[in-house]
Amino acid sequence: MQAAEGGGTPAATSVYRRGQGARAPGPPVFVWAPAVLVAAGVALPLAYLVVRTLGSGAEAWELLARGRTLAILGRSLLLALVVTGATVAIGLPLAWLTVRTDLPLRRVWSVLTALPLVIPSYVIGFVVVAALGPRGMLQGLLAGPLGVERLPEIYGFPGAALSLSLVSFPYVLLGVRGALARLDPALEEAARSLGHGGWATFRKVTLPLLRPALAAGALLVALYTLSDFGAVSMLRYETFTWAIYLQYQTSFDRSLAAALSLVLVVIAVAILAIEAQTRGRSRYYRSTAGAVRPAAAVRLGGWRWPALAFCSVVALFALALPLAVLGYWLARGLGAGETLHLLWGPMVNSAYASGLAAVATVAAALPVVFLAVRYRSLVTALLERMTYVGFALPGIAIALSLVFFGANYLQPLYQSLALLVFAYLVLFLPTAVGAERISLLQVRPSLEEAARSLGRPPLQVLARVTIPLMRPGIAAGAALVFLLTMKELPATLILGPIGFKTLATSLWSSASEGFFARAAAPALLLVLASSVPLAILTLRARR
Numbered sequence: 448m449q450a451a452e453g454g455g456t457p458a459a460t461s462v463y464r465r466g467q468g469a470r471a472p473g474p475p476v477f478v479w480a481p482a483v484l485v486a487a488g489v490a491l492p493l494a495y496l497v498v499r500t501l502g503s504g505a506e507a508w509e510l511l512a513r514g515r516t517l518a519i520l521g522r523s524l525l526l527a528l529v530v531t532g533a534t535v536a537i538g539l540p541l542a543w544l545t546v547r548t549d550l551p552l553r554r555v556w557s558v559l560t561a562l563p564l565v566i567p568s569y570v571i572g573f574v575v576v577a578a579l580g581p582r583g584m585l586q587g588l589l590a591g592p593l594g595v596e597r598l599p600e601i602y603g604f605p606g607a608a609l610s611l612s613l614v615s616f617p618y619v620l621l622g623v624r625g626a627l628a629r630l631d632p633a634l635e636e637a638a639r640s641l642g643h644g645g646w647a648t649f650r651k652v653t654l655p656l657l658r659p660a661l662a663a664g665a666l667l668v669a670l671y672t673l674s675d676f677g678a679v680s681m682l683r684y685e686t687f688t689w690a691i692y693l694q695y696q697t698s699f700d701r702s703l704a705a706a707l708s709l710v711l712v713v714i715a716v717a718i719l720a721i722e723a724q725t726r727g728r729s730r731y732y733r734s735t736a737g738a739v740r741p742a743a744a745v746r747l748g749g750w751r752w753p754a755l756a757f758c759s760v761v762a763l764f765a766l767a768l769p770l771a772v773l774g775y776w777l778a779r780g781l782g783a784g785e786t787l788h789l790l791w792g793p794m795v796n797s798a799y800a801s802g803l804a805a806v807a808t809v810a811a812a813l814p815v816v817f818l819a820v821r822y823r824s825l826v827t828a829l830l831e832r833m834t835y836v837g838f839a840l841p842g843i844a845i846a847l848s849l850v851f852f853g854a855n856y857l858q859p860l861y862q863s864l865a866l867l868v869f870a871y872l873v874l875f876l877p878t879a880v881g882a883e884r885i886s887l888l889q890v891r892p893s894l895e896e897a898a899r900s901l902g903r904p905p906l907q908v909l910a911r912v913t914i915p916l917m918r919p920g921i922a923a924g925a926a927l928v929f930l931l932t933m934k935e936l937p938a939t940l941i942l943g944p945i946g947f948k949t950l951a952t953s954l955w956s957s958a959s960e961g962f963f964a965r966a967a968a969p970a971l972l973l974v975l976a977s978s979v980p981l982a983i984l985t986l987r988a989r990r
Contacts, residue, residue, distance in 0.1 A: 503702030538619030565977030569677025619664030842937035879924035886920025
């Protein structure tokens, strides 16, 4: 940030400062003990992959050294890079428009632009193929008036990048939107009073303060792209996840699949290292006393219509098009006499498991975040980074590793709901860590120090001061975990108790059998059930 580094806006430096914060003598046991336990639990799948890979000997190294494996690595990295850039380009302006401007119907756009997060990647992949494929619905509409017989190929990289960008930009959007809502406008006002224009103020002051939110969102998008299977399989774009799935399906020896999964771990570690370098050691809380007030809305003027067009196009392709295609298939099936199965049981199971996962995950993230932010060191940084590894691994790799541990060492938990919830925790812990970390970075340590100076023990300070101030981040993390759990498929299929059906498994079983009309019903219900909590959270955050 220019103002904090000695250049830019001097008045701003007195409000926000950079540098190393004050350190406590050492983390209390109620912080580091559960944080270490969480990191150890997340490391279980990684330990399984290492053991299986080492057991394969030279064969695994031969597989990794093949030209085809290197080509898959290049395709995976290219997809992650493009999708991450696209989501930042979409999410950052959307967040600014819906938080800081006089955009008409801001509350409506706040909800509509966040809802694509609830659509599973395998659903958006199917929608892209059905609507934009060479012989898809769009070609059918253009055939009559324009005589279009075939559209350009959507399969491969273009379709995969488009599909993943449409469903993952809310990771960036929600984090940046929350950070913008909590920023004190005094810093920007100081910059403008010294002659900086609106764009210069945003570039030199606002954007650096949004760096933690942007970095956290981009990190989640990159890891999500690397671990996705649904969209890339639908669009026939071979990445590591597809190669891993084929190895699991076609070989009795799963050691080679474990070796490929370890490559994803290495890529994830490299991405985490890059994100840590961009993060820096900045302070993003107000260093002087005073209440944070909302910023005055920026008047768009003549830019109002382009802004509305931008929001409309994003909502059209990311939300309206998938819902329209699903509605078309549902209506087509009902018109042909298709009978729909009762979905009350799967819906209750989905909500129940997702609720348990959300509570467990945000609770597990708290000690990790508090340790990493308030007691920064190489060890605490490594503990925090460890929690992100699971997000880069395919769900099938984590599920099979937990099957191994459950069947051999934890038999009472094998095929139980508890083991399934733990798998969700391993998979989606980074979303809670990222959201909570952003909130804790904006909490002034002096508030906690004041409470301790009044004789409050550390645990009471954490429960009564720190956690209430982190409530927006905790709520956002819980909502993200809930939504991701609702649409998680591989882990649910493998680890779910016998007879435990969810909306995601019902959708997949119908679609895999070719019953698209039957699959449309649980897909629409999945979107609806996930949309309600997300809409409530978004509207509450706007108050």
